[in-house]
Amino acid sequence: MPGLKLGFDLGSDRMRICVGDRGLVSDEPLIAAVDAYTGDVLAFGEEAGKMNRRVPSSIEIKSFISGGRITDFELAEKVISEKLSYYCGYRLLKPSVYILSPMSSVTLYRITITDLFRSAGAGSVEFVDTCEAAALGAGVDYSAARGVMIADAGRGSFCCATLSLGGVCAETFRETGGQTMTEAIIKHAYEVKGLEISYETAEYLKTTIGTADPCGVELFCSVPGVSALKKNPLYVEFGAKELCSVIRPVAAVFAGAMRDAAEASEPDIVADISRTGCVLCGGCASLRGIAPFLEKMTDIPVKAVADSPDLCAVNGLGEIMNR
Numbered sequence: 001m002p003g004l005k006l007g008f009d010l011g012s013d014r015m016r017i018c019v020g021d022r023g024l025v026s027d028e029p030l031i032a033a034v035d036a037y038t039g040d041v042l043a044f045g046e047e048a049g050k051m052n053r054r055v056p057s058s059i060e061i062k063s064f065i066s067g068g069r070i071t072d073f074e075l076a077e078k079v080i081s082e083k084l085s086y087y088c089g090y091r092l093l094k095p096s097v098y099i100l101s102p103m104s105s106v107t108l109y110r111i112t113i114t115d116l117f118r119s120a121g122a123g124s125v126e127f128v129d130t131c132e133a134a135a136l137g138a139g140v141d142y143s144a145a146r147g148v149m150i151a152d153a154g155r156g157s158f159c160c161a162t163l164s165l166g167g168v169c170a171e172t173f174r175e176t177g178g179q180t181m182t183e184a185i186i187k188h189a190y191e192v193k194g195l196e197i198s199y200e201t202a203e204y205l206k207t208t209i210g211t212a213d214p215c216g217v218e219l220f221c222s223v224p225g226v227s228a229l230k231k232n233p234l235y236v237e238f239g240a241k242e243l244c245s246v247i248r249p250v251a252a253v254f255a256g257a258m259r260d261a262a263e264a265s266e267p268d269i270v271a272d273i274s275r276t277g278c279v280l281c282g283g284c285a286s287l288r289g290i291a292p293f294l295e296k297m298t299d300i301p302v303k304a305v306a307d308s309p310d311l312c313a314v315n316g317l318g319e320i321m322n323r
Helices: 046-051 073-088 107-119 130-137 178-192 199-208 240-263 267-276 290-298 309-321
Strands: 005-010 014-019 023-029 031-035 041-044 059-063 096-101 125-129 148-153 158-164 167-174 220-227 233-239 278-281 302-304
Touching (some): 005 073, 005 309, 014 073, 014 309, 023 046, 031 046, 031 073, 041 073, 046 059, 073 107, 096 130, 107 125, 125 130, 130 148, 130 158, 130 167, 130 278, 130 309, 148 240, 148 267, 158 267, 167 240, 178 199, 178 240, 199 220, 199 240, 233 240, 278 309, 290 302
Parallel strands (some): 005 096, 096 125, 148 278
Antiparallel strands (some): 005 014, 014 023, 031 041, 031 059, 148 158, 158 167, 220 233
């Protein structure tokens, strides 16, 4: 029986796994509940997330991969080994693992990730370019002699590439993403409103009324928090235009990466892109006003993927695995 093919997308805070021709089978947070005394893994993913901020002193909630970087090698090895065993069952051959990674990622990162998966029980380890996978997952055809642009705006990073004839022509990468926006909202709430809010509350504000290009009716949202001075609970109202001033500096970094990718490409590729535009995927593609804002900043037509943009890369990874 041949070794199973497994695809991994190690994002900033979630791990997505696709298996052979079954497609996406797991999408869970990159956190684990660990026994503080023995180091045993008690729970992982969604189950550990439900326990977060509600555990006794005998249990620790740990993140072992953050922003694509391994923060706890031993814990990461335990969790990934458990996942490999779960999906491979009693197969004699070790699984072949495919991992999403930007083409521009440093060699040391790839060596570390390779060591992690091999020590966890993987056979071969191969890396797949994030932008190529995202293009396939978004249904973008880049096999012809015609330049196209794909941008993957994830939670922890932004990756943009120009593609033609089945390969990458130029690619840029920024360690800035949706998580940066959320952290900026938390900082704004504290410094301007005098309110301490949780990460989940800031994320709710971003997805509910957050925008990169305000237009139409102004939206407002009241959220709970704790007064930074009196430490008493209270509700404070935020407006969409107010959050726009916080989100736009991060979106401007995205625009800069798109311009850099275009400048690093041949003139004929850029001419094609001015007609075909850029396809935007990743979690941030769902942010209101992001496509119009990037279009204004870059003069490149931008179209955001409407259905599950955050899954484009891992869906494309599944296609590449089954070729």
